[in-house]
Amino acid sequence: MSAPDELQDPLLGADFVNITCHGVRATLVVDAEGGISYAPLKPRPGSRACCACCGCGKCQAQHLQQQVRIEGSWKPHRQQAVVNAADPAHAPLVPGCKVVGAALESPNTFRVWYYTQRSRSKARSGAAAAAPAFKLRKTLPFVCSSGTEAQALVQRVRQGASWHGRGKPLRLLAIINPSSGRGKSAKLFQKQVAPVLEDAAGMTLSRMVTQHAGHASELTRQLSLAAVDMLVFVGGDGTVFEGLQGLLSRPDWDAARLLPIAHVPGGSGNGLAHSCGLQDAATAAFCICKGVVSPMDVASVLQAPAEPGGSPRRMYSMLMATYGLMSNLDVGTEHLRWMGDTRFLLGLLREIVKSRSYQASIAWLPAEEDCCSSTSAAACSSSSSSSSSSSKPPVQGAAAPPSGPPELPGSNGCAAAAAGGSSAAAAGAQQGASISLQDVPPGPDLPLLSQLGGQLPLSLPRQPRPCSQPHPCLPPHWRLQQQPLQMWALFNPPFVAADFKVNPQGRLSSGHMDMMWVQGLTGLAGRLKALEVQVKAQQGGHVSEDCVTLNKVRAMVFEPQDSSTCLMLDGEVVPAAPIYLEVHQGLIRVLINPAHRVEPAADRSRQQLA
Numbered sequence: 001m002s003a004p005d006e007l008q009d010p011l012l013g014a015d016f017v018n019i020t021c022h023g024v025r026a027t028l029v030v031d032a033e034g035g036i037s038y039a040p041l042k043p044r045p046g047s048r049a050c051c052a053c054c055g056c057g058k059c060q061a062q063h064l065q066q067q068v069r070i071e072g073s074w075k076p077h078r079q080q081a082v083v084n085a086a087d088p089a090h091a092p093l094v095p096g097c098k099v100v101g102a103a104l105e106s107p108n109t110f111r112v113w114y115y116t117q118r119s120r121s122k123a124r125s126g127a128a129a130a131a132p133a134f135k136l137r138k139t140l141p142f143v144c145s146s147g148t149e150a151q152a153l154v155q156r157v158r159q160g161a162s163w164h165g166r167g168k169p170l171r172l173l174a175i176i177n178p179s180s181g182r183g184k185s186a187k188l189f190q191k192q193v194a195p196v197l198e199d200a201a202g203m204t205l206s207r208m209v210t211q212h213a214g215h216a217s218e219l220t221r222q223l224s225l226a227a228v229d230m231l232v233f234v235g236g237d238g239t240v241f242e243g244l245q246g247l248l249s250r251p252d253w254d255a256a257r258l259l260p261i262a263h264v265p266g267g268s269g270n271g272l273a274h275s276c277g278l279q280d281a282a283t284a285a286f287c288i289c290k291g292v293v294s295p296m297d298v299a300s301v302l303q304a305p306a307e308p309g310g311s312p313r314r315m316y317s318m319l320m321a322t323y324g325l326m327s328n329l330d331v332g333t334e335h336l337r338w339m340g341d342t343r344f345l346l347g348l349l350r351e352i353v354k355s356r357s358y359q360a361s362i363a364w365l366p367a368e369e370d371c372c373s374s375t376s377a378a379a380c381s382s383s384s385s386s387s388s389s390s391s392k393p394p395v396q397g398a399a400a401p402p403s404g405p406p407e408l409p410g411s412n413g414c415a416a417a418a419a420g421g422s423s424a425a426a427a428g429a430q431q432g433a434s435i436s437l438q439d440v441p442p443g444p445d446l447p448l449l450s451q452l453g454g455q456l457p458l459s460l461p462r463q464p465r466p467c468s469q470p471h472p473c474l475p476p477h478w479r480l481q482q483q484p485l486q487m488w489a490l491f492n493p494p495f496v497a498a499d500f501k502v503n504p505q506g507r508l509s510s511g512h513m514d515m516m517w518v519q520g521l522t523g524l525a526g527r528l529k530a531l532e533v534q535v536k537a538q539q540g541g542h543v544s545e546d547c548v549t550l551n552k553v554r555a556m557v558f559e560p561q562d563s564s565t566c567l568m569l570d571g572e573v574v575p576a577a578p579i580y581l582e583v584h585q586g587l588i589r590v591l592i593n594p595a596h597r598v599e600p601a602a603d604r605s606r607q608q609l610a
Contacts, residue, residue: 097594098134100289101200102157107147110154112139113200115286131277131593134286136196155202162201162289170229171204172197172288175216175243177235177266178209185266189234192281193264193288201289210239220246220256230260230591232288236267237319241570244298244588248316253443260293262591268343268497269571271319275493275508277593284591292594295509295586297492300443301569302580304435304458314441318492318588319570321581323560324358325351325487325518327568352530355522357484358565361460364556365448365478367512434458435580444584448555451475456580460559479551486530487518490553490581494540504540505550508592511585512552520547555582 099114115134144150163169174194178186186209197203206228210216220231220243231247233240240263247256264284265273276294278284301315322330329347336343434455437446449456452475460480461473474480491503491514503514521530529547536542543550559578560567567574 096161097290099157099161100196100286101161101202102154103199104150104154105141108144108150109141110144110150111141112157113137113196114139115282131279131596133279133283136192136282136285158200158202162203162291164291169201169203170291171227172206172230172232173223173228174205174207174232174234174264175219175239176207176209177216177233177239180235180239180267185234185264188266188281189264193234193285196285197288210235210242214242216242217246217249219243221250222246225252225255225259228259230262230288230291232262232264234264234266236265237269237271237571238267240272240318241572244316244318248298248443248587249314249441251442257588260291260589260591262288269500270498271493271496271571272590274495274498275506276590277596278591279498283593287591287593290594292592293589294592294596296588296590297509297511297513297583297585298587299492299513299581299583300446301574302435302440302446302449302456303575303577306575312435312440314443315569315574316443317569317581320492320496321490321558321570321579322568323360323488323558324356324485324565326489327566327573330568330571331566331573348534352527352534355486355527355530356564357486357519357522358488358560358562359484360482360488360561361462361559362481362488362515362556363460363474363478364481364515364551364553365451367552367554444587446582448582449580451478451555452557452580456557458578460557460578483519485517485519486521487516488558489517490515490556490558500537501540502537502542504543508590509586511583512554513581513583515551515553515556516543517549518547519549553581553583555580557581 098116099112102110102112104110114137116137118133118135142150142153144153158169159167174189176186176189194205198205208219210219216233216239231243233243240261243261247253247259250256262284263270263273263276263278264281265278266281273279273284278287296318299317301317301321303313303315305312325348329351336346434457437450437454437456440446460482462482489502491506493508494501494503494506496502503516505514518530518533521527521533529545533542533545533547536545542548557578557580558567560576563576567576567579
């Protein structure tokens with residue numbers, strides 16, 4: 001609690017507002033650092049200030065029993081929502097950082113709304129360990145001498161708690177997907193989030209409900225940036241994915257990307273929300289009021305045009321790309337959405353029993369710190385040796401099909417051999433066998449993919465070699481991997497679900513994504529090992545297994561070659577065609593839990609919503 005002489009400049013200003021509690025006139029003080037205090041103006045002579053509400057001493061025994069000291073502060077309880085400002089020995093019972101606002105209950109009566117941290121026994125494991133979850137509380141009613149005093153006080157509490165230094169409340173746009181997860185996202189938002197934002201924080205909240213697939217993208221593409229201070233997506237990761245596509249495909253994408261994004265978890269996985277420390281709707285409401293945002297990486301993903309002569313397709317991914325096991329367990333359990341994230345467990349067990357491998361070709365540009373990584377290099381070299389030794393060398397002079405790839409920069413004739421000569425490659429390019437970077441829709445620059453040349457090939461060279469060495473058919477530092485994989489994935493943040501920390505090394509704004517593949521889990525022993533790996537994945541312990549290979553990626557080309565599985569971006573299925581991906585560091589801003597545990601570099605990049 002601030003000392004009395006430090007209370008001369010509280011957030012409310014010099015004109016304190018007088019209110020009444022237990023018949024004693026008092027002053028409510030809101031201090032940005034100290035919290036909420038309730039000080040009597042004229043305490044009775046000789047009375048002991050044991051009653052935190054007004055110091056009248058009427059209920060001394062009762063309040064002394066209710067006071068419980070926890071980690072150096074007082075536990076909020078009933079009337080203990082405020083503390084005597086005249087006694088600096090008492091810490092504030094409601095820290096200012098936990099207050100979200102106040103709401104009138106009658107013309108001259110109001111309550112202060114605040115949050116307390118939920119105990120870890122009641123919070124879910126996994127994502128809950130990275131940041132605390134919160135529960136809404138309210139004080140007992142305060143009675144003011146007039147309605148004007150009550151309204152003025154409520155306004156000042158709101159401004160100090162949730163308006164982030166502005167003179168007016170935030171304008172929020174909530175895009176709600178009522179079909180996400182178990183179909184309860186709309187009711188959850190209306191019950192746990194909307195009352196806090198509107199009634200307590202006094203924010204301006206607009207709602208839009210999605211009607212069909214892709215509707216969220218249409219809404220964000222058409223919204224007026226000048227009329228919105230924050231976007232709130234209510235649903236699963238697919239809802240956020242759709243909204244992101246519309247936001248970054250606008251002509252003014254460079255301004256739209258700065259609009260803060262909040263994710264209220266209402267889907268099955270909710271990977272973005274859990275990675276940002278927003279474990280549930282109540283916690284998300286508290287974090288929206290506090291407005292702490294962090295930059296987050298987003299990857300541009302290119303695909304060939306669906307029709308000849310059309311423009312290449314440009315998408316954006318903020319969470320992950322998957323192929324093989326993880327894609328199958330997601331798509332194969334769509335009919336079990338009513339089960340929530342439990343459906344992923346059933347899909348996983350099915351895929352482990354099947355124990356299938358899927359063919360793919362991958363070329364990637366490692367992050368700087370991964371270029372000399374002995375661990376990843378050794379793993380790539382050993383995993384590539386079998387496929388390299390079994391691959392047949394190309395037949396010199398053999399004619400390639402017309403759709404062969406154009407020659408890559410620095411290929412030294414490798415691509416020409418694989419394509420059957422430069423003339424055949426040129427003919428293939430004319431038939432749509434490449435992507436011209438000049439035809440890519442507007443968006444962030446692609447300097448790393450430009451290393452592959454102005455024409456991106458639709459097929460990678462068929463000359464596998466250990467990926468720890470630069471490939472002569474690719475630009476310098478690029479690596480190539482071609483072999484059957486049971487699972488391939490590219491992850492950005494740590495979590496894909498509440499209890500699935502699949503990417504423990506993930507950070508919101510690292511400038512790269514973490515590529516992971518799993519192979520070699522065949523037979524009964526392999527199936528048992530796969531089950532063990534998935535159990536360890538709940539806390540991120542799977543990354544130390546020999547069957548798991550990790551690489552940090554700044555740009556990549558992924559060519560799927562198996563029709564029995566699918567390719568997915570952020571939980572949404574995309575056409576089974578090669579993708580070209582480049583990571584843009586800190587492209588967007590996302591809302592995070594103020595207590596979110598991140599690395600020091602990300603801590604310095606945090607910002608208060610302005």
